[in-house]
Amino acid sequence: MKFGKDFSKLPLGAVAMYTFTDRLKAGLQQFMAGSRKFALQYLDRSDLVALTKEAADVTGITYVMESDMEEAQRILFC
Numbered sequence: 001m002k003f004g005k006d007f008s009k010l011p012l013g014a015v016a017m018y019t020f021t022d023r024l025k026a027g028l029q030q031f032m033a034g035s036r037k038f039a040l041q042y043l044d045r046s047d048l049v050a051l052t053k054e055a056a057d058v059t060g061i062t063y064v065m066e067s068d069m070e071e072a073q074r075i076l077f078c
Helices: 004-009 012-034 053-059 069-076
Strands: none
Touching: none
């Protein structure tokens, strides 16, 4: 391990915080790769969708079932 014997001296809160940020980093990298945007400067709110109506109401982010509604209707009703 990176810290060897000194690992036991690390506070558990620090270990938990490191683990959390590491997982957050991995998730953000996967999200960015999926949206084909490889730098944070290219991300914006339009890249996100809320999975529940409640989350959409609280955050102002478009609900997933409404995200591309206009484009879908344009394709279906040409």
